[in-house]
Amino acid sequence: MEQGSDAALIKRAIKAYLRSGSPDQPGKDSLIREADGQRYVLVRNKAGLMAVYLVMGTTSVQRVREWPESLDIT
Template identity: 40%
Template structure:
C-alpha cells in the first residue's frame, strides 16, 4: 500500500484537534505498518495520545483499543 507518512500524520493531528483534544502531539508521532494495516500513532512526552488506522477507503479511523505491538 502506498501512503505519504507526512500527509497521514498531518491528517491525524487535524482529526485529533477537531475532536476537542488539547494535548499537543510531539515529533515522535509516526506511521506504523502492522500485519498489513497502516496506523498513525500520535505521541507526546506523556506517551500515546491517539492511534488512527488507515481504512481501505483512505480514511483515518480513531481506535479505542490499540494493537499490542504499540508501546506507550
C-alpha cells in the same frame, strides 16, 4: 507533499485529533507503524501515546479505540 505520503497521513491524524477537543497537544513524535497487515498513525507527544488512527486507503484515517498490543510503545 504527496497526498498519500506518511507525512500527509500523520498531519491528517493530528488534525483529526485536535478536532476531538482534547487539551493535550501532539508533538513531533507522531509516526506510522504496521501491525497485523494494517497501517496505523500513532499520535504522540513527549508524554506518550495519545491516540491511534487506522490508515484507510491512501488518504484517510479513522480513530480506533482498540489497537494491536504491538503498537503500545512508550
